[in-house]
Amino acid sequence: MSCDRESLAGAVSQRACVFCGSRVVLYPIADALHLVHGPVGCAVYTWDIRGALSSGTELHRLSFSTDLQEKDVIFGGEEKLAGALHELIDRYHPRAAFVYSTCIVGIIGDDLDAICKRVSREKGIPVIPVKSEGFKGGKRDGYMAACAALSRLVGTGDTSGIGPFSLNIMGDFNLAGEIWIIREYFEKMGIQVVANITGDGRVDDIRRAHGAALNVVQCSGSTLYLAQSMEKEFGIPYLRVSYLGIEDMTESLYAVAGFFGDPHMMERTRKLVRDELAVLYPQLQKYRQALRGKKAAIYVGGAFKAFSLVKTFRLLDMEVVMVGSQTGRKEDYLELKEITSDGTVIVDDSNPLELASFLRGKKVDVFVGGVKERPIAYKLGIPFCDHNHERKEALEGFIGMLNFTREIYSSVMSPVWQFVPGRKR
Amino acid sequence: MLSLTPKEISDRNALTVNPAKTCQPIGAMYAALGIHRCLPHSHGSQGCCAYHRSHLTRHYKEPVMASTSSFTEGAAVFGGMSNLRQAITNIFHIYDPDVIAVHTTCLSETIGDDLSTIILKARDEGLVPEGKWVIHCNTPSYAGSHVTGFSNMTTGMVKYFAQENERHREQINLIPGYVEPSDMREIKRLLAEMELPSVVFPDTSDVLDAPQQGAPVSVGKAADIYPKGGTRIRDLQSMGDSRVTLALGPFASENAAIELENRTEIPARIMDLPIGIAATDRFIQVLLETAEVLEPPASIADDRGRMVDIMLDMQQYFYDRKVAIYGDPDQVISLTEFAVSLGMKPIYVLTGTPGKRFDARIKGILKDVVPGARIKSSGDLFLLHQWIKNEPVDLLIGNTYGKYIARAEDIPFVRFGFPILDRVGHSYFPTVGYRGGMRLLEKMLDALLDRKDRDDPEERFELVL
Numbered sequence: 059m060s061c062d063r064e065s066l067a068g069a070v071s072q073r074a075c076v077f078c079g080s081r082v083v084l085y086p087i088a089d090a091l092h093l094v095h096g097p098v099g100c101a102v103y104t105w106d107i108r109g110a111l112s113s114g115t116e117l118h119r120l121s122f123s124t125d126l127q128e129k130d131v132i133f134g135g136e137e138k139l140a141g142a143l144h145e146l147i148d149r150y151h152p153r154a155a156f157v158y159s160t161c162i163v164g165i166i167g168d169d170l171d172a173i174c175k176r177v178s179r180e181k182g183i184p185v186i187p188v189k190s191e192g193f194k195g196g197k198r199d200g201y202m203a204a205c206a207a208l209s210r211l212v213g214t215g216d217t218s219g220i221g222p223f224s225l226n227i228m229g230d231f232n233l234a235g236e237i238w239i240i241r242e243y244f245e246k247m248g249i250q251v252v253a254n255i256t257g258d259g260r261v262d263d264i265r266r267a268h269g270a271a272l273n274v275v276q277c278s279g280s281t282l283y284l285a286q287s288m289e290k291e292f293g294i295p296y297l298r299v300s301y302l303g304i305e306d307m308t309e310s311l312y313a314v315a316g317f318f319g320d321p322h323m324m325e326r327t328r329k330l331v332r333d334e335l336a337v338l339y340p341q342l343q344k345y346r347q348a349l350r351g352k353k354a355a356i357y358v359g360g361a362f363k364a365f366s367l368v369k370t371f372r373l374l375d376m377e378v379v380m381v382g383s384q385t386g387r388k389e390d391y392l393e394l395k396e397i398t399s400d401g402t403v404i405v406d407d408s409n410p411l412e413l414a415s416f417l418r419g420k421k422v423d424v425f426v427g428g429v430k431e432r433p434i435a436y437k438l439g440i441p442f443c444d445h446n447h448e449r450k451e452a453l454e455g456f457i458g459m460l461n462f463t464r465e466i467y468s469s470v471m472s473p474v475w476q477f478v479p480g481r482k483r
Numbered sequence: 484m485l486s487l488t489p490k491e492i493s494d495r496n497a498l499t500v501n502p503a504k505t506c507q508p509i510g511a512m513y514a515a516l517g518i519h520r521c522l523p524h525s526h527g528s529q530g531c532c533a534y535h536r537s538h539l540t541r542h543y544k545e546p547v548m549a550s551t552s553s554f555t556e557g558a559a560v561f562g563g564m565s566n567l568r569q570a571i572t573n574i575f576h577i578y579d580p581d582v583i584a585v586h587t588t589c590l591s592e593t594i595g596d597d598l599s600t601i602i603l604k605a606r607d608e609g610l611v612p613e614g615k616w617v618i619h620c621n622t623p624s625y626a627g628s629h630v631t632g633f634s635n636m637t638t639g640m641v642k643y644f645a646q647e648n649e650r651h652r653e654q655i656n657l658i659p660g661y662v663e664p665s666d667m668r669e670i671k672r673l674l675a676e677m678e679l680p681s682v683v684f685p686d687t688s689d690v691l692d693a694p695q696q697g698a699p700v701s702v703g704k705a706a707d708i709y710p711k712g713g714t715r716i717r718d719l720q721s722m723g724d725s726r727v728t729l730a731l732g733p734f735a736s737e738n739a740a741i742e743l744e745n746r747t748e749i750p751a752r753i754m755d756l757p758i759g760i761a762a763t764d765r766f767i768q769v770l771l772e773t774a775e776v777l778e779p780p781a782s783i784a785d786d787r788g789r790m791v792d793i794m795l796d797m798q799q800y801f802y803d804r805k806v807a808i809y810g811d812p813d814q815v816i817s818l819t820e821f822a823v824s825l826g827m828k829p830i831y832v833l834t835g836t837p838g839k840r841f842d843a844r845i846k847g848i849l850k851d852v853v854p855g856a857r858i859k860s861s862g863d864l865f866l867l868h869q870w871i872k873n874e875p876v877d878l879l880i881g882n883t884y885g886k887y888i889a890r891a892e893d894i895p896f897v898r899f900g901f902p903i904l905d906r907v908g909h910s911y912f913p914t915v916g917y918r919g920g921m922r923l924l925e926k927m928l929d930a931l932l933d934r935k936d937r938d939d940p941e942e943r944f945e946l947v948l
Contacts, residue, residue, distance in 0.1 A: 067553045067566040068524075068573030075530025097589050097624035098499055098835075099506025103534035105884075120487060120865075125499035126625045131593060141497035149489065161528055161590040162625065165559060192528035193554040193590055410548060411578070411708060429537050433546040439697050479697035 070409045073384050075192035077160055079200020083280045084156050086110035086231050087259035088118045091152035095139050096160025098125045108447040110231045110257050117150055126162060136168050143177045153261035154184040156207060164191030186210050198279055198385050205283035215262060217269025223318055224250040224270045228285055229277035232257025233447055239455040240301055247315060247327050255281060268292040272317055274299045279360045279385055300362060301454035303370035334456035341460055345467045346374050352423040355380035357431055358445055361390030367426060368397050379420040382408055410434055424470050439478030441469040485891035488865060490872045500865035503809055504835025507622035508586050509535040510632030512549055515584035517685020519713030522580040523549040526567055527588025542902040543691040543910050548708050550574055554590060563596045571610050571617060581716060582616040589624035618643040628836040630734050630811050633661045637739040640684060644719035647747050654680040655773055656725045658739055660732030660756055660813055664692040669913035676780050677770045682722050684714040692910045723747045727773060732756040732813030756813045757915045759821025786917035793924050800931050802826035809833040809867055809881040810900030812841045820848050828853050831870045833862040878930060895930035
């Protein structure tokens with residue numbers, strides 16, 4: 059099996075570009091200005107599509123673009139960019155500004171660094187170039203560009219008032235308010251959350267994130283590079299965690315408590331898990347009985363999410379017959395092979411034809427994927443659950459397990475499928 | 484976010500906030516889907532293709548297939564020729580389309596890939612199988628909008644397919660414009676009612692509103708990714724033998740019609756999109772002249788009668804209501820005229836697509852009824868929001884993004900145009916023609932009357948309206 063390589067020219071690839079990767083990571087920082095330097099499309103397609111919620115200001119939900127025109131491409135867009143930054147900073151007084159470069163900016167050679175530096179000096183806030191020219195790689199390269207941009211903020215704030223039991227939540231995007239669930243768990247354990255990076259993020263929190271004792275990293279792709287660089291520069295260790303499913307959620311909380319090594323915290327954590335499970339288990343049972351033996355297929359962005367989903371389906375006594383991701387690495391796929399049963403199809407960057415053929419061939423009862431997979435499933439008459447950024451339901455934490463189960467149940471049990479020709483149940 | 488639009492309007496030259504348009508390639512991709520067994524191909528970075536597919540998927544709730552040249556740094560430096568050649572080979576091998584419709588992106592435009600030459604060379608060297616096609620158009624994202632891209636791909640269809648076969652046919656060409664599959668279906672129905680043989684292109688009906696028929700037995704084979712709809716190649720090739728080309732919506736359709744006229748001397752008739760009563764009347768009149776008959780068939784006349792009946796029944800609720808309309812220029816022009824014919828006052832009319840003709844047309848429509856209306860092409864929704872903050876409207880009509888403004892200002896809202904990401908129905912029910920007009924009337928009336936029922940004091944809340 060091969061993976062982690064460029065898609066062939068001519069592929070109907072489900073993959074995106076560098077800009078896409080950096081934009082989805084940074085965009086949830088709610089009190090920063092996000093300006094897309096490029097033609098209008100790049101800004102439009104990333105305008106408020108992710109549903110990253112904020113507990114306060116919502117500057118991130120507006121779409122700002124320099125809307126480059128032909129003459130800018132010929133003469134350069136630097137002054138246009140500087141003008142736009144001035145205007146927006148004066149109007150919104152953001153805590154920082156991120157300026158995303160797009161394909162075209164890479165080609166015409168606008169000096170983003172110089173402009174950002176100049177405006178930063180003039181306006182007295184960090185103005186950070188995000189090197190995200192689309193053609194320079196895939197989404198994962200965009201994550202790296204985003205982490206490089208974040209690195210310029212981290213370490214610039216005052217760390218007073220941060221205790222020894224403290225951490226940063228990394229790689230969570232606060233879809234449907236999920237980061238609030240996770241924050242509450244950590245707070246119940248007696249841990250101070252210094253910064254959310256990046257869901258419901260705030261610039262000033264991120265600037266002092268280097269004062270935390272630990273980074274917990276979810277979504278292995280998006281912020282792992284930042285965690286690694288913070289470890290190197292500030293000596294802050296990190297733990298890779300997942301908040302999806304009972305097994306991974308519990309393990310993650312215990313791992314964090316274990317890290318701090320405080321017996322009282324461990325006791326509080328045990329109690330937290332006990333309390334949550336006492337509420338959750340009885341509610342899960344009826345769904346579980348109904349779903350027992352059903353076949354599930356998984357095709358998601360990152361491999362780490364795929365691991366959690368495999369375990370979650372196992373808990374529901376469901377069989378995973380196909381699992382894949384767009385950006386997994388070799389070791390990820392080996393681990394997937396480890397945790398699935400023989401005969402499970404494992405795919406990397408699959409095209410819609412292959413997906414359709416696996417789904418049909420394996421007689422799948424429910425398919426978990428993202429926006430482009432939904433209509434493929436529906437056209438085949440297969441129940442579907444969105445586990446990407448278009449869902450409106452929190453799927454993290456213990457409550458998330460229940461929400462997920464409910465959603466799978468309601469999708470599988472919906473009476474509409476019986477009307478699909480050839481799929482009478 | 485809703486509190487972030489200031490009321491004070493200041494000049495902005497360097498900035499678009501909350502765009503009312505998007506870029507060319509997505510329009511080209513949509514048009515290409517209107518050819519039977521065609522795979523649209525995006526010549527640029529992977530992201531463009533992924534975004535366009537996602538966006539179209541969100542709007543149509545249908546699978547959208549398109550391939551990409553997957554540019555990397557190497558291609559950006561050395562040009563995309565080898566990527567495109569490799570793509571052509573791979574696509575015919577794996578997906579077996581009849582047509583690959585290539586559009587450029589800002590990246591491939593700027594590095595200067597010469598698609599005509601690359602495609603010719605590929606054909607000469609046998610990379611394009613016998614009987615198969617590779618067509619292209621240029622769609623730089625830094626000029627025009629998605630409507631321009633649609634227009635360019637439709638023009639590309641003329642350039643590549645139109646042949647003069649010296650076989651004079653009774654048929655006509657019809658370019659329906661950047662409308663929903665349901666609208667293309669309705670236009671074909673009207674042509675059939677008028678007994679006018681025609682080539683309609685592009686035609687996304689049965690492509691992006693394909694019926695649910697369960698998975699075919701051969702699922703996973705290349706054949707299954709092409710729905711049954713789309714204009715057939717033989718029909719596209721016959722467009723050079725038609726009597727006349729009717730082009731609906733000048734922004735989306737005029738260029739293709741003129742291109743064909745220049746090549747074949749087939750006269751081009753450009754008209755407004757048949758949205759609303761007057762524009763539909765004009766369209767039907769042109770169909771009558773083309774068919775050389777005096778009266779429309781009873782079915783069409785009856786539809787018109789029913790539409791007028793609805794307009795009369797409820798005219799008092801439309802009269803003098805202030806409305807803001809935004810979206811793609813062809814739709815907005817006809818819709819503004821429709822609003823005026825209902826007695827409404829379109830006080831703000833805006834499109835994101837550039838074009839002075841837009842301003843002139845809208846000014847013409849409004850000059851006697853709303854002389855002070857604010858009109859803008861190359862505008863954005865931030866500006867529209869500011870206008871509305873300064874003087875509110877009774878109804879807002881436009882694409883999904885308007886929901887932010889509607890919520891912030893508490894205004895009844897009718898979704899219309901592209902994209903609609905949060906509702907279904909738009910791709911199944913037409914808004915063109917008299918039947919489409921009836922649906923629009925229902926939606927607008929419902930929005931106004933639901934609001935009235937919500938706001939009326941107890942003593943004015945009545946059963947019968």
